[in-house]
Amino acid sequence: MSQLLVADIGGTNARFGLVELSTNAGQQNYGAQQQKTLKCADYPDIATMIKAYCSQVGASLPPYACLAIAGPIEKGWAQMTNLNWKFSIEDLRKEMGMKALDVINDFAALAYATPFLPAQDIKPLYTAKSSQDSAIVVLGPGTGFGMAALVPDHTQTQRGWKILPTEGGHCSFAPTTDKEMAIRAFLAQTDDHVSIEDILSGRGLVSIYRALSHINGTPAQDFTPAEVSTKGLADEDPTCREALVTFCNILGSVAGDKALSLGAKGGVYLGGGIIPKIASFIPQTDFVSRFKHKGPMSGYVSDISVNMIINDTAALVGSAAWLINTALTMRGE
Structure with missing residues (x-):
């Protein structure tokens, strides 16, 4: 072998x-x-x-x-x-x-x-004093929204890890602004359960774009996820741009929620098929402030690093x- x-x-x-x-x-x-x-x-x-x-x-x-x-x-x-x-x-x-x-x-x-x-596969987004002996959470958008955790395995004689797979992407989406509530209400007209994956995925990016077009009173084009992303990155279409910003801001809130839920003091890693394509754009949004905006637990998540997996x-x-x-x-x- x-x-x-x-x-x-x-x-x-x-x-x-x-x-x-x-x-x-x-x-x-x-x-x-x-x-x-x-x-x-x-x-x-x-x-x-x-x-x-x-x-x-x-x-x-x-x-x-x-x-x-x-x-x-x-x-x-x-x-x-x-x-x-x-x-x-x-x-x-x-x-x-x-x-x-x-x-x-x-x-x-x-x-x-x-x-x-290797270091070249990782791009830091927010650096803090993450613990080297605590859980790590990996999450992110692609065709769907994936999430898993890595926890230290102290039963081994050498440092080891255990995987905790999850279906965290199917948890309910929790909007935090008036516009996000309007986006959820728009999607709820056709879906009785609006999940994180319904928002943070390729089809979710299109859904955000369609919802914003409805909210802003502008006609929605039949764009693909790649078209919404490309036009948003290039600032060619104002609604595509707003959709991409909204996408990243919501991702920040979700990442902070998952870090709290799993006690991920070892760090948060953003992965999935979409992250490498928007890695340079995410720092231009409110991702980090939304990640840390957790009321009395803001200090807790502020001590957690966030990295992007760009490979x-x-x-x-x-x-x-x-x-x-x-x-x-x-x-x-």
């Missing part, structure tokens, strides 16, 4: 790579080689897509793999939240002819990646690190 398959499979794109397993744990490199991104919509199921990747890079199916997916994993079954794929992990392993196949939540993989990411393949690092340090170790391999 010298090569491992890792993947980060979201609602739109699936990123794959191969990791060489080192015989010397101290020299292990978790970076994936032969990386390739495939469109999920081009394949009928996950097995076909995995085989297509291996065929395209000219590699045999490795005996061990770790897939990070955007959705929950329960009782041996994996369900994609924003893609109509549900599969038995054991059945997929048998179909692939693998010795072992591990499937974890995509933000769990992103969380596990944070201790192993959109970081979950591959987390998948590899988790597979090598946890799954294979537990099996004694």
Whole structure:
């Protein structure tokens, strides 16, 4: 066993790579080689897509793999939240002819990646005196809204981590300004539950834009998430700009809420497919002030650093690190 398959499979794109397993744990490199991104919509199921990747890079199916997916994993079954794929992990392993196949939540993989990411993959947004021995929370928008935590594992002889996967993106959206309340009211006309993901995601950015167009009395164009983002960043359309600012401000409030809920004194990391595209814009918004605006707990969150993960393949690092340090170790391999 010298090569491992890792993947980060979201609602739109699936990123794959191969990791060489080192015989010397101290020299292990978790970076994936032969990386390739495939469109999920081009394949009928996950097995076909995995085989297509291996065929395209000219590699045999490795005996061990770790897939990070955007959705929950329960009782041996994996369900994609924003893609109509549900599969038995054991059945997929048998179909692939693998010795072992591990499937974890995509933000769990992103969380596990944070201790192993090189400095160039991280862009500080707000620096504070975060604790080195406390929980870390990783969250952010993409096709959906993901969230996971990393907590120190004191049962190991060496410093280790345990992943706490969550479905925090499906918590109810809590507006904090009059305009945000109007945005929620607009969305509630068609959705009986307005979640964080309904606001902080690609489709959520479009929803904010449509709601603001209605509130401001301007016609809404049939923009895609990328168009709203691009026009907002370039200041080509005032409503797109306002939508992007609102998006970032709400993200600040949500990040502060999650930091409080999980006691994330180890820091907050923003990830997901959208963050690398708007990383330079976020500091121009009220993200930080909204992050810290927590009443009597403002001092608490003010001691928590916020970093942006600007490498959109970081979950591959987390998948590899988790597979090598946890799954294979537990099996004694």
